[in-house]
Amino acid sequence: IDEIGNIFGVRNGSDEKKPPLMIGSHIDTVRDAGMFDGVFGVLGGLEVVKTLNDNDIKTERSLIVAAFSNEEGARFQPDMMGSLYYTGKADIKDLLSSEDDSGKTVGEELNRIGYRGSDTVQVGCYLELHIEQGPRLHAEGIPIGIVEGIQGLAWWTGEYFGESNHAGSTPMNMRKDTLLAASKLALEAEKLALRIGKGSVATMGRIKPHPDIINIVPGKCSFTIDFRQFDNVLFETGKEEIEKLIISCASERQLNYSFRNVAEVAPIVFDSEMVNTAEAKASFLGLKSMRMISGASHDAQFLTAICPSVMIFVPSTGGRSHCPEEWTDAHELENGCNVLLQTVSELV
Template sequence: MEMGEVGREGQGVNRLALNDANKEGRDLLISYMHEEGLDVSVDRIGNIFALRKGRDSREPPIVMGSHMDTVRNAGVFDGALGVLSSLEVIRFLNQHDIETRRGVAVAAFTNEEGARFQPDMMGSMVFTGQLGIEEAWKAEDDDGVTVKDELKRTGYLGSDEFHAGCFLELHVEQGPVLHSEGLEVGVVEGVQGMAWWDGEYTGEANHAGTTPLNLRRDALLAAADLCCRLRETAEALGHGSVATMGRLHPRPDIRNVVPGGAFFTVDFRQYESQRYEEGQKQVVKLIEEIAEKHRVSLSLEQTVDAKPIRFDTGMVDLVEKKTRELGLTYKRMHSGAGHDAQFMSYICPTAMIFVPSINGRSHCPEERTTKADCVNGANILLQCALELSEKGCRIP
């Protein structure tokens, strides 16, 4: 709740990646980490790691965490819950003088949301070698400010290196499944694939009164058509496919001018690998067909292609076992949203824990998770960390 006040704007929170409030949140987090006597390091993309050493320093640590940045007008749980619960696990170890064989660490990744700089999950992508540091540093926000400039300005352009033995991420579900089914925990088996495109239709701006319908090249009409057809395409693909046009900017955006340009974004998601690849092809084909139909030209760039992920079965089974031992109700499920854990799974055994979002609300001020559910999530993290820190990250 203290962290949730950082970046507060009215009802919501604004800690967009590397803005002033995000820096303030990072500083507060690091002060908490220092209170626990942890070794804090910051890498080149500004990811923060805090290590509680184990008896055996040769083995890479058990890492838990999530992200501290938010969207605009956000709630307080998305990301912060995972980071602060991980810190709470370490507090518990400290309070009870529990020595672990392997080190236990907290990670806070930079720019998970992608709301200001793209791609999203930038910090975990760079950490896992899925995105080059130079490319990440060059990413610009809408005002042309780069990630590197902001890392420097906020004092988070680090140079430390960190190694993870395995990774656990506690996160709010951000969807309605657990709440509506009355379950306490989601044991997350994987993350659905996510593809993003930036597109622009260019037609011809013209007088709204004198240009007959059949002679128009209306870019907004093309984009609107695309918006409707995307939904049909996702429905036809089925199996949980979703497609969304989240941004649409007509040009010149004047009431009596036929729009000559329309910038739009498309977001497509699907959990099964083959359907994900097929869906991407169909989305691109649709965008192109609509350009032809409305006689507008098209520029299209794919900005994200995050393949569907299946988490390590040993780690997922461990989360399930601990959930059951704690007497909590749960279901195995996959994540509809992207998370840092999906990239961590490329380099080490990884799993995720979901706790319910009340009414499925997220990325809005109404985002809530009950205190009891937050405690459940932290307890599962703790139990998993204790077992992993003794037995190691490769679970048969």
């Protein structure tokens, strides 16, 4: 266990000079979630190790199964905290001082549960098995997705400031209603994503008016925006346009505003040789596969900065994820584990 709570299980290989192969994902989740996101990849890694052990198979490389801390960012921001720290993309002091809504810090909570360690491990290449969290594989009846890259992601938090006032006695044309500005922003962000196209998505997952009372015009409204795109040029264009929209929606209603970019990850491309290997192993097993871009962010996008990496997807029934209805059939999970096992066997 390292300083940020990442958990590493190590199966030693016969050649210490060869850098280890890591299989990883996460075991945290969001509120009202399903049972497959993240944890499937960790359990898949453990299943690979169990299979090797059961068959007394020795490997030259050491094999590491990793559970990265706070991938979702549901309680503490930024998300991907564990892989950010592991790959040297974030300072440990900043991460440990991150606070939740109640003022508790990451460091305090890691100490409380006994998961603030001091261990370190090295990595030579990285594989991540995951549910797709989207509809394509299920809709097209394809059992395996070979992931070539991950969309870039940008997150903003913002606030609009107007005037709280009486809902009955304040004329419509004299209001400074912050909720209406945020609502307009949500619609304009949708239009922007559709206009840019090529897989662009924009989401306002949180809009919180204040004082949030039925008979008061909201004088303050906080919000979040999530924008994603795989093409680097379109990613930069989308970010610029989002910030212009935040300002223009405030100006239309003569509101004050504040916003900041709280997370940003550039689009990434996975190692072509590892992509080819995973694809070949799916074919070897008689499983049809499809190359694809991940719409969701994953720890692998940071690992690829320090070592060759690839992801393997299995279908999500109906494309559902981050909800209780999230589901993948047992035989589909087995397919993914078998592709992972064969790919690992080729690389270790």
